[in-house]
Amino acid sequence: MRQRELPAWVGVVPFAAYTLVFLGVPVVAVVLGAFVDPATGGVTMANVGIATSGVYLRGFGSSIGLSLVTALVPGVLGLVLALAVRASPSLRLKRAVATASGVFANFGGVPLAFLFVATLGSTGLVVELVKAVGVDLYGAGFSLYSFWGVAIVYGYFQIPLMVLVITPALDGLRPHWREAADNLGATPVQYWRHVGLPVLAPAVLGCMLLLFGSAFSAYATTSALTSGSLALTPIQIGSFLNGNVLSGQENVGRALGVGMIVVVAVLMALYALLQRRVSRWLR
Amino acid sequence: MAAVITAPPRAPEKRSRRRGGAAWARRLVFVIAGLYFLVPLYAAFRFAISTPDGGISGAVFAGIPAQEGFLDAITLTVRLAVISLVITLVLVVPTAVWVHLRMPRLRRVLEGVTLLPIVVPPVVLIIGVLEVAPPALKGTPDLLALVYVVLALPFAYRALDSGLQAIPLRTLVEASRSLGAGWGRTLVSVVLPNLRSALLAAVVLTVAMVFGEYTMASLDQYETFPVWIVVFQQANARVSVAVSLLALLGTWALLWLISLVDRRRPSPEDA
Structure with a gap:
């Protein structure tokens, strides 16, 4: 090399600096602020x-x-869907589901909320249809703007997300294991109980953790849907920024933020541990 | 021994019956999934095209660009998307290439760093950003673009990282360098063309992210595309629903574009 060589670390300086300024510094500010008394500026719990x-x-x-409900239920449904797609002989179906999962998993937030207002809102299509058959959903206590209503909406991006992340792990199920089990006379139930599920378990759990994280930090869908009436932590933090704060409590939003970071960080640590186990099987 | 010999003839029959049941179960799964995902689309379409007097008209779609604030929102969002896209690419591409070439051991660390924006929920990040940003930046929507770069990092880095894994980067770079090309020329005429589909994926995911981002934009009180949809709903919910449907179509078209380019790219065996 004719040129003089730069030390290797120089190449990552711009990237590191940018991340530090726009991610590191704000997060540190939030964490520090969580322990500051807004009146005196002193440290407080x-x-x-x-x-x-x-x-x-x-x-x-x-x-x-x-987040638990929308990780577990869509997690299981997504797994079932992914298994059904894998078992299907139709290549076109496989491709269609793969593309659709990509679209729906990326399609969260505001537009999603509006799709469901037209479907399950108080005058939504499904609500009106069911009413025509004599069942009054809203009269029976259902509301799109409640916990369970929001959970149904979250499934719309959580199930496709599960399909996307679990599909590569399904390749860990070797076809010859199924054949071996069949030849030894195992029923499908026995195969899944003793072979399939134990092999898939760490991957499924890892993907569900990811789903939990995705639901836990979601803000847009709930905010657009309930305009803040459903008291979830991200919505509460948002209301601090919108200025709905009691005096003396200005930093409570920051403390809530720290709480969210702690929850997600614990999850990510678990996820990393599980990934290590999963990769052992996929090798 | 006898059992082993007699077992195989029975197996295929048993299996085909079992597989027949499984096929029905599969069909049931597809029908239910299809209903869950298609009914809201149909409901939204019906809602958007039905007029207040009970008729049906597609005029709502044609009228979208003329709605108050729509063009401003799109212009602002495009501007934010362009700024964050340029910064993201300038930041991520050379870094990913450099790490692959010179510091492969750092790949793990960098992967961890790009995961951090997922650990910090956007609603928390924006509190901190608004607190530490200098007033000059706080007064402009471009601050959002600078923060969107952080949100785009995980997608962009991952796309490029897997793209770099798939090409013989070291060989390409050494060949180019030994033929006398400088680093800049090597990057632009040798490395980047080989990363076409990874780059496209990074671009599309970043643009889609900016066009969908609501949390930070609404809390920083700028009317980007998703914020406009929510604000405009009060004036005309049908328009908001129609725009939401178009947003879904847009996402679909963008992702379809990636898969198209991905499929066209010849695999190493074909070459």
């Missing part, structure tokens, strides 16, 4: 105390509950 009690504690409860 009061924000964290408020953020982990009363309406905010219930917010974390609903957020975690919603």
Whole structure:
């Protein structure tokens, strides 16, 4: 080499610097702010105390509950769909599902909320259809703008996300295991109980963690759908930025933010551990 | 021994019956999934084309560009998309190439760093950004574009990383360098053309992200495309639903574009 060589680390400096400025610094500001008393500027645990009690504690409860429900149910449904697609002989179907999953998994947020207002809103198509048959969904206590309503909407991007992330892991199921089980006289139930599910379990769990994280930080769909009436943690944090704050509680939003980061960080650590186990099988 | 010999003839019959049941179960799964995903699309379409007096008209779609604020929202969103796209590519492409060539051990670390924006929910990040941003930046929507770069990093880096994995990068670079090309020329005329589909994926995912991002834009109070949909709903919900449908079609078209380019690219065996 005629040119003088730069030390290798120089190449990553711009990237590292940008990430530090636009991700590192803001996060540190939030974390520090969570422990500052807005009146005196001194260090306090009061924000964290408020953020982990009363309406905010219930917010974390609903957020975690919603994320659990929309990780488990769409997780299982997505797995079933992915298995059905894998078993199907039609190549066209496989390709169609793969493309559709990509589209729907990327299609969250605001437009999704409006699709469902037209479907399951108080005058939505399905609600009117069911009413014509004599069942009054809203009279029976259902509402699109409640916990379960939002959960149904989340399935619209969670199920395709599950299909996308679990499909590569399904290749870990070697066809000759199925053949071996068949030849040894195993029923399908026995095959899944003793071979299929144990092999898939770490991957399925890992993907469900990913789904949990995706539901937990989702803001747009719920915000557009309920205009803030469903008390989830991201919505509560958003209302701090919109200026709906009691004086003296300005930093509670930051403490809530730290709480969210902690929850997601724990999940990501679990996910990384599971990935290590999964890759052992896929090798 | 006898059992082993007699077992095989029975197996195919048993299996075909079982497979027949499985095919029905599969069909049921597809029908239910199809209903869940298609009914909302149909409902939204019906809602958008039905007029207040009970008739049906597609005029709502044609009228979208003329709606108040729509063009402004699109212009703003395009501007943010262009800014964040340029910064993302300038930042991620050389870094990913450099790491693959000079510091392969750092790949793991970088992968971890690009995951961080997922750990920090956007609603939390925007609090911090609005707190530390200098007033000059806070007064302009371009601040959003600068932060969108961080959100785009995971998609863009992952797309490029797998693209780089798939080509013999070191050989290409060494060949180009030994023929006398400088680093810049090597990057532009040798490496980038080989990364076409990875680059396209990074571009499309970044643009789609900017066009869908609602959390930060609404909390920073700028009327980007998704924010406009929500605001405009109060004036005319039919228009908002129609635009939402078009947004879905747009996502579909973009992803279809990626798969098209991906498929056209010859595999190494064909070459």
